[in-house]
Amino acid sequence: MKKVNKQEAFQVLMEERMAAGETYIDAMTEYMMEHQLEAKQVAKLISPAFLEKVTEEAERNNVIKKTNNEGSTLPL
Secondary structure, eight states, X not given: OOOOOHHHHHHHHHHHHHHTTOOHHHHHHHHHHHXXXXXXXXXXXXXXXXXXXXXXXXXXXXXXXXXXXXXXXXXX
C-alpha cells in the first residue's frame, strides 16, 4: 500500500470537495474555517501541482493577473 503524505491527503480532500461542486478556492476557504486555520498553515499542505491548479482557477476568475505578467501570486 502506498504511503500518503499530508500534501497528497489534503489534495485528495480538496478534490472530493471539488467533485461536490466547490471551487478550489472555496474548498480551501471552507476547510480553513472548519479547522480554524490560517492561510500560512494551509500553505504547508499545498503541493506545487495543486498550487498550479489553484492559480489557474484564480486567473480564470480574475482573482489574480495572468502569470505571464510578473508579480502575480496567490497569498499562500
